[in-house]
Amino acid sequence: MGLFKKLKKAFKKITSKVKKVVKKVVKGVKKVVKKIGSSKILKAIAIAGAAIVTGGAAIGAFTGGTATGFGGWLMNASNTISSGALFGTKASGLAGAAQSAGNFLTKVAAKPFASVGSSVGNIARGVTDFTGLTDAAKKGLVTSDEQAASILSRTGMSESDIAQLTAEGSSALQGAAQTYVDTQGGVGTFTMADVDAARATSSTTVASGVVDGAQSTGLREFGRTVGTRVATNVFTGAAMSAIQGDPELRGTTLPGGGKEGAGVFDPLRIYASENNINVSDIYNQVLYGNADPSSMYGSQLYSQETVGVA
Amino acid sequence: MGKPNRQVRPIISDNISEAAGLAVLDGLDAGFDIEDIAPDKGTKIRGEARFSQEGLDELTNLSGQGRPIPGQSLTNSPESAYPWESPPTLTNPREALDVIVAEIMQPEAVKNIVNALANGAAVGDIGSAILYAKFTEGDITPDTMMLLAEPVMYTIMAIGEEANIKYNIEGNDLDEFDEEDEAEEMTNKISEFRTAVSDIKNQTTQKLKPTVDENVVPRNILDRVKEQGPEIRSLLTKGEA
Numbered sequence: 352m353g354l355f356k357k358l359k360k361a362f363k364k365i366t367s368k369v370k371k372v373v374k375k376v377v378k379g380v381k382k383v384v385k386k387i388g389s390s391k392i393l394k395a396i397a398i399a400g401a402a403i404v405t406g407g408a409a410i411g412a413f414t415g416g417t418a419t420g421f422g423g424w425l426m427n428a429s430n431t432i433s434s435g436a437l438f439g440t441k442a443s444g445l446a447g448a449a450q451s452a453g454n455f456l457t458k459v460a461a462k463p464f465a466s467v468g469s470s471v472g473n474i475a476r477g478v479t480d481f482t483g484l485t486d487a488a489k490k491g492l493v494t495s496d497e498q499a500a501s502i503l504s505r506t507g508m509s510e511s512d513i514a515q516l517t518a519e520g521s522s523a524l525q526g527a528a529q530t531y532v533d534t535q536g537g538v539g540t541f542t543m544a545d546v547d548a549a550r551a552t553s554s555t556t557v558a559s560g561v562v563d564g565a566q567s568t569g570l571r572e573f574g575r576t577v578g579t580r581v582a583t584n585v586f587t588g589a590a591m592s593a594i595q596g597d598p599e600l601r602g603t604t605l606p607g608g609g610k611e612g613a614g615v616f617d618p619l620r621i622y623a624s625e626n627n628i629n630v631s632d633i634y635n636q637v638l639y640g641n642a643d644p645s646s647m648y649g650s651q652l653y654s655q656e657t658v659g660v661a
Numbered sequence: 662m663g664k665p666n667r668q669v670r671p672i673i674s675d676n677i678s679e680a681a682g683l684a685v686l687d688g689l690d691a692g693f694d695i696e697d698i699a700p701d702k703g704t705k706i707r708g709e710a711r712f713s714q715e716g717l718d719e720l721t722n723l724s725g726q727g728r729p730i731p732g733q734s735l736t737n738s739p740e741s742a743y744p745w746e747s748p749p750t751l752t753n754p755r756e757a758l759d760v761i762v763a764e765i766m767q768p769e770a771v772k773n774i775v776n777a778l779a780n781g782a783a784v785g786d787i788g789s790a791i792l793y794a795k796f797t798e799g800d801i802t803p804d805t806m807m808l809l810a811e812p813v814m815y816t817i818m819a820i821g822e823e824a825n826i827k828y829n830i831e832g833n834d835l836d837e838f839d840e841e842d843e844a845e846e847m848t849n850k851i852s853e854f855r856t857a858v859s860d861i862k863n864q865t866t867q868k869l870k871p872t873v874d875e876n877v878v879p880r881n882i883l884d885r886v887k888e889q890g891p892e893i894r895s896l897l898t899k900g901e902a
Contacts, residue, residue: 358793358803365810366785369678370831372811376682377838383686387695389838392685394699394822399688400681401819404812405762421688421698424665639680639812640673 399425403639423505496521499528506531506541516546665691677811705827709835710781744799754808757801761791761809765816774817775824783829784821788813 377392402425493499503513516524530549531541670687674680688698751757777787792806792813821828829835
């Protein structure tokens with residue numbers, strides 16, 4: 352038997368196996384959720400599976416980034432990983448250093464889990480509109496304060512910042528959320544600095560007369576303008592992203608500056624050795640989920656008892 | 662709409678089906694309804710595969726054309742190797758997955774996938790075609806191709822769900838899940854019916870338990886029967902020769 356025939360046969364076997372696993376999972380979920388059709392459970396699993404594969408970008412794409420229900424909840428996990436705040440940030444001293452190390456790891460190491468993130472999110476955003484499956488006019492629009500607050504809360508933006516935007520009024524709050532949706536496809540982090548940058552761009556745009564000044568007085572209008580621009584230039588952006596690649600990580604966020612030492616990667620080594628994985632190849636291991644492998648040991652490692660110093 | 666009462670729990674698994682199942686269960690546990698997770702979009706488009714003799718003939722003709730003679734590859738110049746004979750462009754499965762998923766999510770590709778699913782193509786077949794093409798182009802190794810089968814299939818399934826299509830996963834299994842549901846429902850109903858019949862039977866038996874009046878046969882006759890014991894011969898017993 353030739354190589355190609357063998358490959359086709361092997362792939363067929365895998366397809367059957369995947370189907371069997373899907374069936375098994377559907378049955379497993381069905382045991383918990385009674386009186387619900389298997390097709391419905393299959394749909395839920397397919398949606399969750401795609402969210403896991405694309406790091407939340409699939410949900411961002413299909414909902415225009417305005418997902419607030421289950422999709423938004425799942426994307427929140429993805430964004431927590433991307434923002435690298437899994438270990439908290441408040442501790443000081445040794446614990447603080449350990450947290451920094453952990454967060455540094457999640458920023459660097461978790462990247463593969465969110466790497467499809469915004470690029471696919473942006474590319475796929477217009478997909479369903481393009482194919483005529485959904486209505487662009489009704490999708491991806493932030494329409495209420497509650498929805499805006501929900502979207503912003505999963506971007507890593509602090510509660511005080513959200514409260515500040517709320518105090519500024521509906522237009523500021525919804526505008527910020529709309530900008531996040533339009534510029535980042537509802538995936539990744541978003542800070543007040545981004546909001547300020549958007550405001551600055553908005554004023555410049557208005558001043559240069561590109562957009563009708565009478566209609567674009569607020570951030571919300573800016574968001575919509577950007578939305579139109581993103582829709583038309585999304586593929587140029589994706590192409591640029593592919594050409595430029597991800598920004599190279601230089602230096603370190605650890606106290607003391609300089610290049611990070613090998614010790615930073617110790618927790619990852621522990622996880623890898625426990626799971627029989629070569630640490631340098633850890634992200635060659637195809638693992639799926641909403642968390643980084645290094646975070647699985649995190650809570651125990653940083654909360655374990657240490658030798659007290661008198 | 663249900664509101665979550667907590668954050669997502671970390672989930673890591675070496676297969677997506679399990680991770681997705683856990684994510685759904687986690688969502689339900691956190692307070693979501695199944696309707697929040699998989700909202701109903703009305704009647705689905707049936708992506709039923711229809712047999713076409715023309716299509717089959719075309720496929721037979723194509724498969725018989727341009728096939729290499731056994732051993733032909735050995736006569737090729739080593740200088741002009743096939744793309745899959747050189748080291749692959751994407752060695753890391755995760756990077757390969759990113760690239761392939763990004764390509765699948767291109768509007769033109771999604772449009773074709775939606776059309777194919779609506780016309781009865783199976784998710785497994787579309788996934789295998791995509792990955793096989795990537796292999797023959799020299800982008801991935803056969804091992805990576807196998808590793809990416811599941812995630813690519815999930816991406817295609819999600820596109821199918823978003824397009825509200827009732828798709829085939831493998832072959833023509835469109836109604837398999839529904840049929841299984843029906844079979845399960847029927848089994849449950851039969852089991853319920855059997856339990857009900859058994860209950861009624863038990864109750865009736867209990868009610869109709871025979872109460873023998875011991876005074877029907879006179880006491881002296883009963884005593885005689887006891888005395889005679891095994892000596893009483895049946896009318897059908899073989900007589901002595």
